Amino acid sequence: EAGVVQSPRYKIIEKKQPVAFWCNPISGHNTLYWYLQNLGQGPELLIRYENEEAVDDSQLPKDRFSAERLKGVDSTLKIQPAELGDSAVYLCASSQGPGELFFGEGSRLTVL
Amino acid sequence: QKEVEQNSGPLSVPEGAIASLNCTYSDRGSQSFFWYRQYSGKSPELIMFIYSNGDKEDGRFTAQLNKASQYVSLLIRDSQPSDSATYLCAVNPGGSQGNLIFGKGTKLSVKP
Numbered sequence: 001e002a003g004v005v006q007s008p009r010y011k012i013i014e015k016k017q018p019v020a021f022w023c024n025p026i027s028g029h030n031t032l033y034w035y036l037q038n039l040g041q042g043p044e045l046l047i048r049y050e051n052e053e054a055v056d057d058s059q060l061p062k063d064r065f066s067a068e069r070l071k072g073v074d075s076t077l078k079i080q081p082a083e084l085g086d087s088a089v090y091l092c093a094s095s096q097g098p099g100e101l102f103f104g105e106g107s108r109l110t111v112l
Numbered sequence: 113q114k115e116v117e118q119n120s121g122p123l124s125v126p127e128g129a130i131a132s133l134n135c136t137y138s139d140r141g142s143q144s145f146f147w148y149r150q151y152s153g154k155s156p157e158l159i160m161f162i163y164s165n166g167d168k169e170d171g172r173f174t175a176q177l178n179k180a181s182q183y184v185s186l187l188i189r190d191s192q193p194s195d196s197a198t199y200l201c202a203v204n205p206g207g208s209q210g211n212l213i214f215g216k217g218t219k220l221s222v223k224p
Contacts, residue, residue: 040120042200042214043156056211091155099144099204099212103155 002026004104006092012110018080021107025073025094032069033101034077035091043091049075079109087111114139114205118215126223131188133199133218138182141206145177145184148200150217156200160186191222 005024013019025032030051035043046065048056051072060067064083069075079086089108093101115138125131133147144163148156162168162175162184174187184203188195198217205213 040216042116042202042216044214045211048211099146099161099202100158101156101212103157106155 004092004094004102006104006107008107009105010108010110012112013082014112015084016081018078019082019109020076020078021090021092021109023075023077023092023104025075025092026102029094029096029102030072031095031098032075033093033095034067034075035093035103037089037091037106046077082109082111084111114203114213116201116203116213116215118201118218120216121219122221123218124221124223125191127191127193129191131191131195131220131222133186133188133201133220135184135186135201135215136182137184137201137203137213139203139205140179140182142179142182142203143206144204145175146202146204146212147173147175147186148202148214150198150200152197188220191220193222193224196220196222
């Protein structure tokens with residue numbers, strides 16, 4: 001069974017540029033999460049989807065971050081414009097039930 | 113603010129010893145508890161979960177939960193160098209419907 005797939009693995013951009021990350025969850029997993037992980041920290045939730053619906057986006061900085069999950073499968077997380085402080089690893093995860101998350105390899109963003 | 117606290121380490125143990133990793137949480141209504149392992153440069157992977165007070169064993173791993181003390185631990189018996197990683201404690205607080213709150217992780221080093 002294929003795991004959670006994310007792309008790109010690495011992205012280097014200059015500040016104020018836009019960037020987008022893509023995630024394909026495990027087949028059959030209705031719940032999809034985007035987490036942010038800074039070096040030496042645990043993952044922090046940005047947004048959680050149940051099928052197409054964003055059920056918790058309270059931690060998503062909506063002035064520059066947006067996300068979508070069309071058709072309840074793939075998801076895209078966008079940052080526009082990126083700031084220096086956005087440099088981090090963006091993790092996508094999916095689950096069938098609460099808590100048992102399966103993570104993708106992550107997308108490492110460097111903003112110069 | 114719901115919090116999950118872990119000693120960041122590093123915790124260093126000799127090969128073959130028992131490694132003990134500890135975690136406390138602030139939300140008394142928390143329902144479920146998870147341990148994730150994260151190798152350097154990799155994404156977290158689930159190794160144990162526990163829902164009820166007491167011990168839960170899986171191979172060399174034992175999770176222990178004490179809800180009265182708001183304390184969860186992970187014991188690794190016969191530690192191997194391949195166990196060297198950061199161990200993340202994650203808690204599903206009451207009412208969050210699956211949103212995990214992660215600790216910062218404890219870095220474990222198993223010396224041959």
